[in-house]
Amino acid sequence: MGATTTDVKEGLKEYFGFDKFKGEQEKIVQSLLSGHDTFVIMPTGGGKSLCYQLPALMMEGVAIIISPLIALMKNQVDLIRNYSESDDIAHFLNSSLTKTEKNRVIKDIRSGRTKMLYVAPETLTKQETVDLFMEIKVSFVAVDEAHCISEWGHDFRPEYRRIREIVEAINQEFPIIALTATATPKVQSDIAKTLQLRDPNIFVSSFNRSNLYYEIRPKKSGQHAIKNILQYIKTKPGKSGIIYVTNRKTADDVAKMLKVNGIKAVSYHAGIDTKIRSKIQDQFLMEDADVIVATIAFGMGIDKPDIRFIIHYDIPKSLENYYQETGRAGRDGMEGECITYFSYKDILKLEKLLRDKTVAERERGLQLINETVAYAESAECRRKFVLHYFGEEYDASRCNAMCDNCRHPKEKVEVTQDTLLAVESIRLLKENHDLPYLIKFLTGKKSKEIADFGYDQMEQFGKGAEHDEQYWNSVIRNAMMIGLIDKDIEKYGTLKLNEKTRNFVAKPFTIEVALNHNFDDESGDGMVEEAAEARASADPALFNILKDLCRKEGKTHNLPPYVIFQETSLEDMATKYPITMEELTHITGVSKGKADRYGKKFVEVIKTYVEENDIDRPEDFVLKSIANKSGEKIKIIQAIDKKISLDDLAKSINISFADLIKELETIVHSGTKLNLDYYLNDKVDEDLMVDIYEYYRTTESDSIEEAFQEFKGDDIEIEDLKLIHIKFLSEMGN
Numbered sequence: 001m002g003a004t005t006t007d008v009k010e011g012l013k014e015y016f017g018f019d020k021f022k023g024e025q026e027k028i029v030q031s032l033l034s035g036h037d038t039f040v041i042m043p044t045g046g047g048k049s050l051c052y053q054l055p056a057l058m059m060e061g062v063a064i065i066i067s068p069l070i071a072l073m074k075n076q077v078d079l080i081r082n083y084s085e086s087d088d089i090a091h092f093l094n095s096s097l098t099k100t101e102k103n104r105v106i107k108d109i110r111s112g113r114t115k116m117l118y119v120a121p122e123t124l125t126k127q128e129t130v131d132l133f134m135e136i137k138v139s140f141v142a143v144d145e146a147h148c149i150s151e152w153g154h155d156f157r158p159e160y161r162r163i164r165e166i167v168e169a170i171n172q173e174f175p176i177i178a179l180t181a182t183a184t185p186k187v188q189s190d191i192a193k194t195l196q197l198r199d200p201n202i203f204v205s206s207f208n209r210s211n212l213y214y215e216i217r218p219k220k221s222g223q224h225a226i227k228n229i230l231q232y233i234k235t236k237p238g239k240s241g242i243i244y245v246t247n248r249k250t251a252d253d254v255a256k257m258l259k260v261n262g263i264k265a266v267s268y269h270a271g272i273d274t275k276i277r278s279k280i281q282d283q284f285l286m287e288d289a290d291v292i293v294a295t296i297a298f299g300m301g302i303d304k305p306d307i308r309f310i311i312h313y314d315i316p317k318s319l320e321n322y323y324q325e326t327g328r329a330g331r332d333g334m335e336g337e338c339i340t341y342f343s344y345k346d347i348l349k350l351e352k353l354l355r356d357k358t359v360a361e362r363e364r365g366l367q368l369i370n371e372t373v374a375y376a377e378s379a380e381c382r383r384k385f386v387l388h389y390f391g392e393e394y395d396a397s398r399c400n401a402m403c404d405n406c407r408h409p410k411e412k413v414e415v416t417q418d419t420l421l422a423v424e425s426i427r428l429l430k431e432n433h434d435l436p437y438l439i440k441f442l443t444g445k446k447s448k449e450i451a452d453f454g455y456d457q458m459e460q461f462g463k464g465a466e467h468d469e470q471y472w473n474s475v476i477r478n479a480m481m482i483g484l485i486d487k488d489i490e491k492y493g494t495l496k497l498n499e500k501t502r503n504f505v506a507k508p509f510t511i512e513v514a515l516n517h518n519f520d521d522e523s524g525d526g527m528v529e530e531a532a533e534a535r536a537s538a539d540p541a542l543f544n545i546l547k548d549l550c551r552k553e554g555k556t557h558n559l560p561p562y563v564i565f566q567e568t569s570l571e572d573m574a575t576k577y578p579i580t581m582e583e584l585t586h587i588t589g590v591s592k593g594k595a596d597r598y599g600k601k602f603v604e605v606i607k608t609y610v611e612e613n614d615i616d617r618p619e620d621f622v623l624k625s626i627a628n629k630s631g632e633k634i635k636i637i638q639a640i641d642k643k644i645s646l647d648d649l650a651k652s653i654n655i656s657f658a659d660l661i662k663e664l665e666t667i668v669h670s671g672t673k674l675n676l677d678y679y680l681n682d683k684v685d686e687d688l689m690v691d692i693y694e695y696y697r698t699t700e701s702d703s704i705e706e707a708f709q710e711f712k713g714d715d716i717e718i719e720d721l722k723l724i725h726i727k728f729l730s731e732m733g734n
């Protein structure tokens with residue numbers, strides 16, 4: 001069916017009340033109306049849904065719209081119904097419907113009144129759904145969020161892979177339209193291939209969001225980032241923002257810290273009951289809450305146009321995620337600031353999450369993480385980098401100082417000769433290796449892989465050794481960005497040369513780059529702090545309990561404790577909280593045999609701990625009480641591990657010093673050791689300490705009042721006597 005310009009314009013006015021199309025909407029609508037397969041890549045906010053909604057209303061039959069977002073379906077359907085006199089016009093089919101509701105939907109579809117049917121991929125692949133579609137006239141199939149088809153996209157859905165098969169099964173002649181708001185060239189080709197689009201008309205809109213400002217900041221520690229965020233938000237009173245974090249506990253902790261500091265913040269994640277979640281969304285929309293602290297799972301359903309800042313407290317695991325999430329800022333075209341905290345430690349954590357994946361998944365995951373690191377480290381225009389990632393060329397001079405690197409440019413160095421050297425080396429390596437390999441070759445780092453090919457015998461091996469890895473990363477990444485080097489993602493990120501390279505080699509032009517940021521230098525972090533923090537990701541209270549149990553078991557079996565379980569295993573247990581023998585075998589270093597031999601008591605202890613402290617286990621989707629006492633205790637233990645002054649600690653968690661002492665007592669009584677020496681040694685004279693300690697050791701009574709009577713002539717405060725008693729209990733009792 002063809003349609004004239006007048007037809008579609010009239011349609012637009014009639015159904016949606018608009019006089020004009022946005023961007024390429026009209027061409028897209030025409031493409032679909034004339035029966036062509038159509039592929040639309042358009043950033044969020046560009047008016048994507050109208051591209052299939054208008055044709056659906058104009059064409060004969062029902063349009064099937066596949067969408068992964070059950071939460072959004074209802075919303076979409078409600079919006080369309082608003083434009084129409086009758087509710088029959090649009091429906092959705094997914095697992096949230098009751099039997100009666102479902103029957104009503106099917107009846108309306110059969111009657112021909114329904115023009116649009118939203119379907120969840122899980123529902124689509126059911127035989128009864130296919131049977132229904134075979135009975136009716138289908139106008140076209142729209143695949144929304146089409147990037148879900150690709151394992152390289154940021155939200156892979158295996159059921160999406162089956163769409164083509166279902167389309168075949170319906171066995172009718174109709175076009176397919178695929179739509180997405182984020183797709184790298186790789187994801188684009190996956191979509192076209194998997195859906196088997198027939199000579200599609202492709203519409204790519206620019207991904208540039210000129211009103212967004214991008215910045216990366218070093219993250220010295222969680223505490224440091226929170227402080228920094230607080231200062232930032234204080235400069236934006238009453239403005240809306242989202243803070244993205246990777247896990248639920250962090251979401252709760254950060255929201256709590258903000259609240260304590262007078263900011264209207266709420267946390268939002270999958271562990272929160274659906275009803276409460278929609279209440280939180282409303283609070284945010286109605287501006288009763290200014291800041292939402294959310295895990296990455298959040299936000300699909302929120303469309304608030306005036307979000308002024310997006311903060312990534314944790315680095316996202318891919319640039320797709322980054323772009324998608326930062327894209328929520330400034331939808332109204334007004335200011336939007338996107339600030340990301342970066343630390344190498346967070347990258348290690350992301351890499352660790354890939355440990356249990358298949359080799360292929362791990363490979364993909366690592367490549368995506370590497371791109372994120374490269375983006376953060378780059379000292380070139382952020383906009384240019386991210387747009388290049390989505391296959392778009394961008395002239396950095398248009399950025400208008402809307403990124404940190406353009407606002408505070410680093411001095412550039414000339415790298416023409418070194419770019420030539422890199423290109424020459426890729427040729428010598430037969431265009432068969434990836435970026436890390438090339439850098440090893442250039443800097444002369446011997447490895448087995450290099451020796452196997454005899455590359456270390458070449459004259460050029462190590463020719464760039466006067467520069468470090470960071471330098472070469474900057475040079476090669478820049479060459480990629482200006483199109484002199486290609487990266488073949490299909491082949492594990494192998495570096496390739498092209499026509500442009502050959503022209504450059506024949507007639508070199510001057511190339512300058514700003515050398516990459518080094519976040520280790522910029523944050524001034526020492527390795528000591530890094531290590532201490534890495535350990536802190538495990539629950540320290542549980543870790544200590546398990547360690548004690550290990551010692552006890554060691555004695556029983558007359559073995560050193562590490563023979564029972566190594567510390568790395570205990571740390572993993574204190575992170576994953578295994579409560580069955582089966583789960584225990586998934587812990588690092590725990591074989592089935594070892595679990596059977598020593599595991600039973602450990603599992604029991606963990607189970608009790610989880611129940612008593614109301615722990616939200618990693619795979620557990622149970623509601624966690626917001627005012628979690630154990631969370632406070634963990635914070636105290638962590639702070640003392642980090643030797644934070646007790647006065648500061650009391651202030652930061654908003655309790656009195658006396659209450660803090662009470663907390664310390666309970667912690668020690670429950671079997672956790674606390675080392676308060678760093679605090680006491682500063683406050684109490686060494687000789688006096690020995691006397692008091694001896695007094696506690698030899699006195700039956702545990703009354704601090706009595707101790708105070710004994711020592712009050714010695715210039716000591718009762719709080720310190722209490723703390724020394726805690727130290728005594730901790731050292732002797734635990």
Ligand SMILES: [Zn+2]
Nearest residue numbers: 381399403406
């Ligand atoms: Zn820029």
